[in-house]
Amino acid sequence: xxxxxxxxxxxxxxxxxxxxxxxxxxxxxxxxxxxxxxxxxxxxxxxxxxxxxxxxxxxxxxxxxxxxxxxxxxxxxxxxxxxxxxxxxxxxxxxxxxxxxxxxxxxxxxxxxxxxxxxxxxxxxxxxxxxxxxxxxxxxxxxxxxxxxxxxxxxxxxxxxxxxxxxxxxxxxxxxxxxxxxxxxxxxxxxxxxxxxxxxxxxxxxxxxxxxxxxxxxxxxxxxxxxxxxxxxxxxxxxxx
Numbered sequence: 001x002x003x004x005x006x007x008x009x010x011x012x013x014x015x016x017x018x019x020x021x022x023x024x025x026x027x028x029x030x031x032x033x034x035x036x037x038x039x040x041x042x043x044x045x046x047x048x049x050x051x052x053x054x055x056x057x058x059x060x061x062x063x064x065x066x067x068x069x070x071x072x073x074x075x076x077x078x079x080x081x082x083x084x085x086x087x088x089x090x091x092x093x094x095x096x097x098x099x100x101x102x103x104x105x106x107x108x109x110x111x112x113x114x115x116x117x118x119x120x121x122x123x124x125x126x127x128x129x130x131x132x133x134x135x136x137x138x139x140x141x142x143x144x145x146x147x148x149x150x151x152x153x154x155x156x157x158x159x160x161x162x163x164x165x166x167x168x169x170x171x172x173x174x175x176x177x178x179x180x181x182x183x184x185x186x187x188x189x190x191x192x193x194x195x196x197x198x199x200x201x202x203x204x205x206x207x208x209x210x211x212x213x214x215x216x217x218x219x220x221x222x223x224x225x226x227x228x229x230x231x232x233x234x235x236x237x238x239x240x241x
Contacts, residue, residue, distance in 0.1 A: 004040065004102055004214040008205060009224055011045040014231075016052070016076055016087065019045055019095070022231035023157045026097040030155045040102065042208060042216065043095040043159075046197055049073035049088040049170065054080050054148055071173060080158035082135065082148035084174050090166035090186070092197045092204065093159065100154040103212060107151045111135060114160055117211040118145045121162075124203050127190050134182075142185035162204070164188060164197050 011022065026041050033039045051068050053060060053076075065075045073088070087093055100110055118137040122129035122144065129137045129144060137145040145162045163186035171184045187195045209216050219227070 004212070006040040006042050006096075006098070006208075006212070006214045006216050007219050007223075008042045008044065008216045009219045009227065010201070011043055011228060011231075013089075014045045014047060014228075016047050016050040016074055018228075018231045019043075019047060019093070020076075020078075022227060023095050023097060025227060025230055027152075027155055027157055030097065030099055031153075039097075040099060040214075041097045041219070042205075043097065044201065044204075045093050045095070046089060046091065047087040047093055049086070050076060051084060051086055051174065052076045052078050052080075052148075053084045054078060054082040060084070068173060071170075073170070078148075078150075078158065080148035080150045082146065085146045085148065085161065086170045086174065087161055088166060088170055090164055090188075090197065092162045092164055092200055094162070094204070094208075095159040096156055096208075098156045100151070100156060105154055107149070107156075110151075110156065111147060111149060113211050114147055114149075117207045118160065118162060120211065121200070121203055121207045122187075124207075125187055125191060125195070127187065138182075139185050139190055142183040144185050144187070144190070162187075162200070164200050165194050 022043060030039045049072060051073050068075050115131050115137055119129040122137065127139060129139055132138050135147050136143050145160055147160045148158050150157045163184065165188040166186050168184055168186060187200065205216055
């Protein structure tokens with residue numbers, strides 16, 4: 001059986017606006033090339049500071065939003081699942097833009113695979129990651145990886161955020177993922193040493209390949225340049241997938 005192909009795109013530091021636009025471009029490509037494995041893309045990115053809320057979160061007023069923006073972060077409402085979270089430097093954000101029909105036509109299965117992948121990655125560092133009744137991966141009662149996805153006709157957007165050496169004080173201003181009494185942690189905090197995104201990337205990609213039974217191939221420099229150029233050139237601050 002031929003292994004499924006997933007292109008991997010390391011986008012570097014990217015604004016959240018550009019990240020949304022990039023996902024939209026890749027989502028559209030899926031519908032123009034349905035049935036082709038090469039449409040599947042794993043986007044890996046580090047965002048500038050931003051707070052995002054999911055589709056179910058209607059609780060944030062303009063006053064709340066302005067307060068968060070006053071900290072030096074952007075604020076976006078998105079159509080992903082989950083409640084409020086933070087993205088920023090030191091956090092590896094992954095957007096798998098996949099046609100689940102080429103894997104398994106189940107969003108529940110997909111989320112479960114992401115959780116298993118991150119637990120596997122944590123184990124590589126000797127960290128005991130676990131699932132709970134709340135989506136994501138946890139170390140005791142602290143979340144190390146948040147998951148919030150969207151699926152349309154089995155094409156996935158949004159994804160996961162893994163804290164590598166994130167400044168966790170950004171989370172002090174919100175109730176992360178809307179779950180009272182829980183905290184956040186990072187790989188660096190758990191190991192008491194600095195572990196960067198670049199340190200984690202190779203292990204992350206290996207874990208992704210194994211968990212999703214696929215082969216990752218790097219986007220060509222030309223394709224990467226075109227995708228990132230198109231994503232960065234459209235500054236629509238109301239952009240939503």
